[in-house]
Amino acid sequence: MSLKSKSGKTGVLKKIAFSTSKFALLSFIFLGFLFVLSGVEIGLGLLNHSMESSFFSLWGWSCLEDLKFFFSFILPAYLVYLPLHLLIPRITNIIFKTGLVLFFLIQLSLVFYYNTTLLLLGSDIFGYSLEEITQTVGASGSLSFTPFLILLLFISILIFALVFLPKKIIIKREIGIVLPVTSLLFIGLGISDRLQMANMKSEFESNLIRNKFQHFYTAAYGHFNPELYEVDIYAESYLGDFNSNYSIAEPIEYLDETNYPFLRKELKRDVLTPFFETKEQAPDIVIIIVEGLGRAFTNRGAYLGNFTPFLDSLSNKSLYWPNFLSNGGRTFAVLPSLLGSMPFGENGFMDMEKNMPDELSLLNLLQENGYNTNFYYGGNSEFDKMAMYLKKNKVDRIVDENDFPGSYKKIPASASGFTWGYGDKEMFRYYFDLKKKDPKSPKLDVMLTVSMHSPFITDETEKYELLFEERLEDFGFSEEKKERYRNYQKQYSSVLFTDEALRQFFQEYKKDDKFNNTIFIITGDHRIPEIPMASKIDRYHVPLLIYSPLLKRQEEFESISSHFDVAPSLISFLKNNYALKAPESNSFIGAGLDTTRSFQNIHNIPLKQTKTELIDFVMGEYHLNGDNLYRLTRDFKEEPVQDEAKKDELRNAFNQFKRKNAEVIEGKKILPDSLIRKYSQ
Structure with a gap:
């Protein structure tokens, strides 16, 4: 070289x-x-x-x-x-x-x-x-x-x-x-x-x-670079069905998965009738979706302490599910899952906008049966495409921040000048003003609150900060623990504010002559994320209360159900007791509420953490989060589990749901046009 x-x-x-x-x-x-x-x-x-x-x-x-x-x-x-x-x-x-x-x-x-x-x-x-x-x-x-x-x-x-x-x-x-x-x-x-x-x-x-x-x-x-879920002719043979892993009162029978991925025979599981007296006229139904209402700080046994004394007292007169799950980690999922038991689509069912497949939900099905249907919200109903979803489901009236008269006060603006709209007390006040002008029955009224949302501002700050301090004193916390809780004073104060707003709501509603023939359903859309969470399941863990003067007795159920199960149970109840016209087949994800008193889970429950993250699945006592497996305990805590066989079992069932969900994204229908025409004109 x-x-x-x-x-x-x-x-x-x-x-x-x-x-x-x-x-x-x-x-x-x-x-x-x-x-x-x-x-x-x-x-x-x-x-x-x-x-x-x-x-x-x-x-x-x-x-x-x-x-x-x-x-x-x-x-x-x-x-x-x-x-x-x-x-x-x-x-x-x-x-x-x-x-x-x-x-x-x-x-x-x-x-x-x-x-x-x-x-x-x-x-x-x-x-x-x-x-x-x-x-x-x-x-x-x-x-x-x-x-x-x-x-x-x-x-x-x-x-x-x-x-x-x-x-x-x-x-x-x-x-x-x-x-x-x-x-x-x-x-x-x-x-x-x-x-x-x-x-x-x-x-x-x-x-x-x-x-x-x-x-x-x-x-x-x-x-x-999404994982694609192609359905092939052998899928059922090696994956098992989405709903077949744990026994329920009646097995799921799908009718035409090729064209309608979720279409199935109606599950004849009317679990609510044994708890209710019935009247000749169909009852009014009021659904209150409380923004951020997590079980972590709600009612007795809450691991962060009970910051909802009124809801706690109401649960003692209700059908109460303390181990209940929302199906979304944010508000985008609550209306389709609670009112329609619908899948998630790609970025949430409502985000499909004009491509949302036709469905039979509580809204359009009850409206077809003579109900007057209304939605009330203190903020902008266009957020998360809520208004589009409601209109597609034939809601009679949407009331949001644009409809409030000048005599109502908005939530005080934050330092950045932002306000979500009208707080819970003002929304409830306006609800009663409108109700007096329109006394038609039966009604389905759906309300979504806003006060328990960041930036957690109320117009009675001093009052609820004082109530917060009194609550800490009632809990008997040490000064050190009180200081830790004060990091979230605004959040807990907003919880106390909304709890008081609900107390006033029921006090006012009792004056209405329709009160004795009304069913109230209260749940959270998800848990407030701004208070640190103890576990992966915590963000979905919300309470469910069904309260009514029609109840023959109070009951608490430790069994697990989710928002997906509410619409199927309500429709079965109304169909059996008030001749509600509803089809013999539907495409509900949920199988209906479980009214077993002991701790168990008979449901397979997909959970969408954000609009783009479908990574959580609950089956039996197990929770799959991404690639991590947890076991749910009776007090709803989670223990990490190293069990590849069990993980595969959950993953396979979850993938079956994802495959069906992907088909809806690609344009397959939820229900045949004939059913839509017959039950939702």
């Missing part, structure tokens, strides 16, 4: 070594700031929320998550950086340094979002319009001055480090090459998957230590 060739080869190797050294320095700066930001995030968490683990314990686990993220992408980044730096070193450094600044701007935004809402931002952002995103962010108050100050300080220090440290520090080439080699081993051996996350003491702490950018990227990638 000539001296010139050797010299050329040596020169290339030196350039590679130099580029590797520069890349290593940028990588170490990146890793160092990842660790610093994790410390900032844990600090914010401790400052604003109640946690059992120590700062250093949480920071250590968070840094481990950062390391997993770091080594997962260092090799790909090096393979991009190296050839570019050999060709255009100055421009490459500018591009990568700018990329690091942009990365931390995104990471900081995701950190602040979680610290405010206690929700990991993922692909759900793609399920909302820009207007809805702006409204939600404005409501959360996450655009305050403190996060902006932290962001400005952090980015300024980062830019300083990226500009001046490369002039002062040189990384040895031996150290530099260790990073991509380690990343290669890390990726090749699947070390990230083998390193399990810590079993933290709460769902909040588990989410706090997660790298927010990695979660967002993973969720976004899954959203744009």
